[in-house]
Amino acid sequence: MTNIVLATDGSPFSDAAASFIAEGKLLQSGFTVHVVHVTPDVTGQVRAFVSKETIDAWHQEESGKAMQSVADILGAAGVAFEQHALHGFAPERIVAYAASVDARGIVMGTHGRGSFFDAVIGSVAGRVLAHAPCPVVLVKAPGKK
Template sequence: MKILLAVDGSAYTKKMLAYLATHDDLFSANNDYTVLTVQLPLPPRARAAVGKEIVDSYYADEAEKVMAPVSKFLTRHGIIAKSVLKVGPAGETIAKMADAGKFDLLVMGSHGHGALGNLVMGSVATQVLAHSKVPLLLVR
């Protein structure tokens, strides 16, 4: 099975990984895993002021903060996963990656870092549900 794990470093990412670890059918070396983290784009004026190299370095550093513990967890359980960093609106970007990559399953936490903003704008999980045709497992 080809599985996309959408992670943001929140407590719900940890809950999602703990859930996977207890379900052998979802969590085995027989599956093909890709771990995705999405960074929100910096404002255009900020990007222009600091330059492409610094912006790219910032995105890479932020992604590493999220990905390092996830990679360590997966490696400890004998899982080798591809890591992908995307920049854009989280819900739409996750949905596009899931559809374009022809994944069999998308797994993510039900909530992430922007809980207060989600009250007004709608959650990332809701956006993924609205935009993706890939089956979604939300871990709460």
């Protein structure tokens, strides 16, 4: 079975990427989509006062909320998928996960804010594109130029 990674941040841009997969305009059928969401690691100060179980539950809850809309889109289209809640630095975790499942591609929505904004704050999509072990498809939300 061919694996595709769909990275989501819970935004309409991620929904557009899920719709792109569901519509089958570019990708052939017969693949499993690995929906991934990455929550940031918490600081040492937080870990000093909050239990590991509570932090783990927060990671799961946040990822579950972020993955829900793309799961709904893929499920309604009959696309096979799995959900994976990850935590850490998003570009690194997405790239590492794609490598771990021998993904044939990574699909992501892009906010398309522009190179100046991305140069200042960084772009998850740009970093994934630069380091991915496979092709990366960036999908703009409808109406974005």
